[in-house]
Amino acid sequence: MLRPRARLKSVMAITPAWLRERGLRAVLFDLDNTLVPYKTYGEAPQGLLEWLEALKEAGIQVMLVSNGSRRRVRYWCEKLGVPGFGPAGKPWFGFRKALRRLALAPREVAVVGDQLFTDVLGGNLIGAYTVLVPPLSKREMGYTRLVRKLERWVLQNPGLGLAAGGNEEFDPKEPRQEPTISKD
Numbered sequence: 001m002l003r004p005r006a007r008l009k010s011v012m013a014i015t016p017a018w019l020r021e022r023g024l025r026a027v028l029f030d031l032d033n034t035l036v037p038y039k040t041y042g043e044a045p046q047g048l049l050e051w052l053e054a055l056k057e058a059g060i061q062v063m064l065v066s067n068g069s070r071r072r073v074r075y076w077c078e079k080l081g082v083p084g085f086g087p088a089g090k091p092w093f094g095f096r097k098a099l100r101r102l103a104l105a106p107r108e109v110a111v112v113g114d115q116l117f118t119d120v121l122g123g124n125l126i127g128a129y130t131v132l133v134p135p136l137s138k139r140e141m142g143y144t145r146l147v148r149k150l151e152r153w154v155l156q157n158p159g160l161g162l163a164a165g166g167n168e169e170f171d172p173k174e175p176r177q178e179p180t181i182s183k184d
Helices: 016-021 048-057 070-080 094-102 116-126 142-156
Strands: 026-029 061-065 109-113 129-132
Touching: 016 048, 026 094, 048 061, 048 070, 061 070, 061 094, 094 109, 094 116, 109 116, 116 129, 116 142
Parallel strands: 026 061, 026 109, 109 129
Antiparallel strands: none
16 A cells, blocks of 8 residues: 555656556645645745646646645645645545546546655555655654654565555655745
8 A cells, every 4th residue: 555656756757748658637746845845835946837837738637635734735726826625634535535526537647745654545545546756855744754764664675565666766865955945
């Protein structure tokens, strides 16, 4: 349940062609530390809006599914020009709600996020194509920092069969380059 189908270095590695090759018609994105650094507000990181627009122009449905506050999710939905909701109650509830809104089968949807125990687990529970990306920032809730230690252990112990595999991989110990958010 903790095994992502793909582990990519960046969400922007997900292109319309990449999605089509896998039969995917929609992407459910986590917000914090997947698309924007945790607790940031301001303008979207460089290139993010253009990349999202390219997905939408290619006919890919895009939605944010976040455990963040309603206010924060609404703010970023408006900034990014995509629908979404939060708090979603991941891993148990949010993805099922998103599937109903998209009116697609789970096999047609990618779930993309930076956490094994919310994004990957939740996406796998509904039968979606799961993609794990490295977190954008080291800044996180205290609880998340603790869970990251367990995630690293799971990712570094492929013999467990919990998180081995994935099409393309990143190193969970690799330093992260934090995107810049400009203030309004």
